[in-house]
Amino acid sequence: MNAAGIVVEYNPFHNGHFYHVNETKRKAKSDVLIAVMSGSFLQRGEPALVDKWTRTKMALSNGVDIVVELPYAFSTQKAETFAAGAIQILDHMKCRSFCFGSEEGQLDPFLQTAARLYEEREALNECVRSSMKKGNSYPTAQTLARETLFQDQPLPLDLSKPNNILGFHYVTANNELNHPMQPLTILRQGAGYHDEQASGHIASATAIRNLLFDQKQADHFLPHSVLSILTEHKQNGLIHSWELYWPLLRYRLLSIHLDDLNAIYEIEEGIGPRLIDAALKSNTFLSFMERVKTKRYTWTRIQRMMTHVLTNTNKKEMNDAAAHVSFVRLLGMTENGRSYIRAIKKEMAVPLLSRTAAAVDLLSLDIKVSRVYAAASTAPAHYTEQLLDHEFSAPPILL
Amino acid sequence: MNAAGIVVEYNPFHNGHFYHVNETKRKAKSDVLIAVMSGSFLQRGEPALVDKWTRTKMALSNGVDIVVELPYAFSTQKAETFAAGAIQILDHMKCRSFCFGSEEGQLDPFLQTAARLYEEREALNECVRSSMKKGNSYPTAQTLARETLFQDQPLPLDLSKPNNILGFHYVTANNELNHPMQPLTILRQGAGYHDEQASGHIASATAIRNLLFDQKQADHFLPHSVLSILTEHKQNGLIHSWELYWPLLRYRLLSIHLDDLNAIYEIEEGIGPRLIDAALKSNTFLSFMERVKTKRYTWTRIQRMMTHVLTNTNKKEMNDAAAHVSFVRLLGMTENGRSYIRAIKKEMAVPLLSRTAAAVDLLSLDIKVSRVYAAASTAPAHYTEQLLDHEFSAPPILL
Structure with missing residues (x-):
């Protein structure tokens, strides 16, 4: 079987992603599409809008055959490390090609x-x-x-351009593989990555998230299946945002020892007291960020630092986990995806893990992170419980 | 001037405490009464029902002339250490006598x-x-x-009997002073320390707290001034209980490294995984406690451990802080109390501190603890802000 790979966050899955899925299949002439998807926390240092299981359903409902997780050690990193982790995972999954959206649109x-x-x-x-x-x-x-x-x-x-940067790092990481995959790129449709305005049927995920946070309609920009998955999710679960974690992050910043803060990944010596002082004065995550942001410390950079403070991830554990890809975590698959997995599983160089319970040591960082994700303030008890249980013992989604 | 000392928690101040105040003055023939009072967290490992400033007002409105704080390093300890800190502080305040309530009632x-x-x-x-x-x-x-x-x-x-135990440790700690004070005791009136039932006009603080948690009337057991202080407090602030800190404590237990948990004061090697597992399964502090409690680990002992986990207080910082009394923190005074302080201040062997801002190093543990206390979940933003500001920069209460 000919597998193509894509690197995604699906925060949430929207019409632009649908186009990407179909164009990838067409260009790669693939019969299996594999997405490596960020888990609970994303590249810009934000909690995912909805949990990874719900986002996996969105992907499988819209043409993706297999969803594997981009572990925390890669998903919350700068483009270079993010891309290296993703490309290695697609390689472990025996993809022949991979395809990314870019502002450039041409591969050369x-x-x-x-x-x-x-x-x-x-x-x-x-x-x-x-x-x-x-x-x-x-x-x-x-x-x-x-x-x-x-x-x-x-x-x-x-x-x-942000997607050109990511694409460049995908290509670079691919060049470093023993047997590089075939790179492919498509021109990103519609609004730019950071655009907050939407036009046509395609809007950036940022614009769509803002609509959802404001409880406005985003129907125009989302496939029907995603709309019903989101509607079902909201009956029971939360739309996660940084504000839901602010009480926890603030508490952590107000009680952490300065030495321990300095040991957190990406925290630089000297910024600690500034962070603590801002936490004392800020009632919301937004006002905290406004206080802390400077020319040197960009919004995204501080959000990533705060993600690691929230998840209590220190330099040592992050560097160890990001040193290389040591497992692939399977989140979900279609029947077609299952056939492919049966065919390649024995040939894989790292274990393909279905349940965290089976590999608590390998997955310790991701387990901790998903526990923190589940502890969002205002989360109803049964929802937190469901997330904790699912993470630990549920099998991958089969759609 | 002849000063007498008492050791109190006032959680909250009730009719039994009023009796204790008056009997102390009568027995000691004192013209100044000094209370050393636990701050934000109490001896049984619980957050105080209302903040220390509100409790200081209760004391000053009911016959106490000076309220000084029993620091966290003593207030959350077993009877022996609790008593040693309290007695040393009363000695620093140049009390000639001290008086405690006991089930025994006689000093010999x-x-x-x-x-x-x-x-x-x-x-x-x-x-x-x-x-x-x-x-x-x-x-x-x-x-x-x-x-x-x-x-x-x-x-x-x-x-x-719990008050006999405390009294015994007061007497023992007093014997170790260079110039011991005169010990005095009075028979505790009405209900026992742990009694949850009330009778007459005197009920245990436990019984009164249960009434307040259930939003029932406790008027019968509280002086009028305390009732109006509580009513005023509730317009703006919270009745604190462990449940308000459960989201924070749970988050902490779900994200802490086992090594760091083992370094927390009073945490014994081996109990860590049990605590984390119980935190995963428990939606409330009460259900957590029921899961963790054993014959070996009593309720109070676990509550104290959890207090230290919540405040992120490790063995080294606690042992350093509890090694000896290195300051006295003044929370409030009457005019009469102020005259006394003027008279003794220069003779004191340790600094008498009015504002934490003036001594952030000496007070670092207490500052951290009061920040955690202020971060209670469900606390309105302005209330948290007020507690944080008051702690750091407000002068002692003068009533």
Whole structure:
């Protein structure tokens, strides 16, 4: 069987994702589509709108055959690490190709850019380091370094665009595999990644989340199946947002020892007292973020730090877990997906795990993280209980 | 001026406390009454019903001239350490006498018992140690050891009664001072310490708290001034109970590393996984406690452990803070109390602190603890804010 892979968050699944699913199948001529999907916390350092099981149902209802989890150690990281984890997992799943949406839309610029940056990697790293010493954030330092180094012969890819950046890192990570997959890209349709305005039938996930947080209709931008999954979810569960975790995060910041705060992943020496002081003064996550944000510490960067404070994830455990992909966690599959898994399972280089109960050591970080996700304030007791039980003992979803 | 001291929790102040205040003044022939009062968390490992400022007002409205805080490092400890801290503080405040309520009611049995246990202290400790090795709790081991050692000549004091135990430790701690104060005791009136039933105008604080938790009238058992202070408090603030902290404690237990849990004060190696497992299964503090309680781990003992988990207080910081009294924190005073403080302040051996802002290092444990107390779930934002501000920058209450 010919499997294609995609890397997704589905927060939530929308019409743009539906287009991506179908275009991938068409371009890859695949008969199985595998999505590696972030679990409870996402790349921009946010809790997922709805739990991973509900998002798995959305995917399986809309053309995806297999959903595996991108573990916390990769899902909450900067593009480079995020992409490396995702590509390794698709490789473990024996995908022949993978396909990502990009603002660029053509593959060649990615391949050429990857090749040129690889040639210049040492000069580039040096440039980024010295720029960060001057107080620039990592993304700004990268942009400046590329502008300096390639001013005579500009790179063919616009690396200021978020999906181009991710795509570039997918291609780079793929190049590092023993047997690279075939990369494919499609032009992103409709609104841009960060756009909060919607147009046509396609809106960014950000715009759709804002509609959902405000309890407004987002029907126009979501497949029917997703709408009914969301409606069913809301009868029993929550729409998760950072505000629901603010009482817990605030409590943690008000009681943590400074040494322990400094040991949290991505926390830099010196920012601790500033975080604690802001927590003292802030009644909401939003006002906390407004207080803490600076030019150096971008919104996304602070959100990622706060995700790790909330989940109590320290530098050591994160670095250990992100060192390499040591398992693949299966969240759900269709019948078609099941046949594929039967065919490849014995050939896989890492274990394919169906239940966390079977591998509590390998999954310890993800188990902890999903427990914190389930402890959202205002969550009804039965909902928290259901999430905790599901995580630990339920089999993958079969749709 | 002749100052007398009392050790109190006032959770809340009731008619029995009013009797204690007046009897102390009469017996001690004092012209100033000083109460050393537990702050946010109490000896049985519970959050105080209302914050320390509200309880200070209750005391000052009912005959107490000065309220100083029994720091967290003493207020949440077993009788021996609790008493040692309280007696040292009253000594620092230059009290000539102190007076405690007891089931016994006469002083001589306390003095004789203290003398005999002092003589037999080595045999006794040996007995307690070997009894605990057999799985008995500390209080049970003490009782059994005394029964064994003094079976021919029983001690004149019934040390199965909670206020007799406390009184005994006050007397013992007092004996260790360079210049011991004059001990005094009065017979406790009305209901016993743990009685949940009330009779007459005096009910135990436990019975009164249960009435208040159930939103029933407790008017009969409280001075009028306390009733109006409570009524005013409820317009703006909360009646605190363990249940309000359960979402925070549960979150903490679900995200803490086992090593860090084992480092928490009073947590014994081996109980950690049991606590975490119970937290996973319990939607309320009450159901958690029912799951965790055993013959070895009494209710009070687990509540104290949970207090330290909630406040993230580890063995090292607690042992350091409880090693000796290094400051006295002034919570409130009457005009009469103020005159007394002016007279003694310069003679005091440790600093008398009015604002935490002035001594953040000395008070670091108490500052952290009062922040956690203020972070109770369901607390309205303005109330949390008020508690945080008051703790940090407000002067003592002057009534």
